[in-house]
Amino acid sequence: MADNSRKLYYSIKEVAQMMDVSESLLRYWETEFPHLRPKTTGNRVRQYTDKDIEQIKIIYNLVKVRGFKIAAARKMLQENRSGADKSQKVLESLISVRDQLKDLKAQLSGLV
Numbered sequence: 001m002a003d004n005s006r007k008l009y010y011s012i013k014e015v016a017q018m019m020d021v022s023e024s025l026l027r028y029w030e031t032e033f034p035h036l037r038p039k040t041t042g043n044r045v046r047q048y049t050d051k052d053i054e055q056i057k058i059i060y061n062l063v064k065v066r067g068f069k070i071a072a073a074r075k076m077l078q079e080n081r082s083g084a085d086k087s088q089k090v091l092e093s094l095i096s097v098r099d100q101l102k103d104l105k106a107q108l109s110g111l112v
Helices: 012-019 023-032 050-065 070-079 081-111
Strands: none
Touching (some): 012 023, 012 050, 050 081
């Protein structure tokens, strides 16, 4: 994923590409998850913030990775916001460590 941390807003197309999901899925999630409400311009163009993208990552993790049904994921987010956030941060840390280990393994393979 490219480092776009300097942007204030992202289009639905950019977010869909970042998350490897369809734009229609993002729109559907907006109807199902009350916490996911990107800003819209006067002509109804969605503008996602970094906070919105973090919310989408949590939803993605619950629904796509962990296999929760929409209703169960919604309930978990409503009842346990901090727990879901922590789970997402732990998952991101583990992915980062895995990537670092892969890089080290590749470097060590080059030395042999």
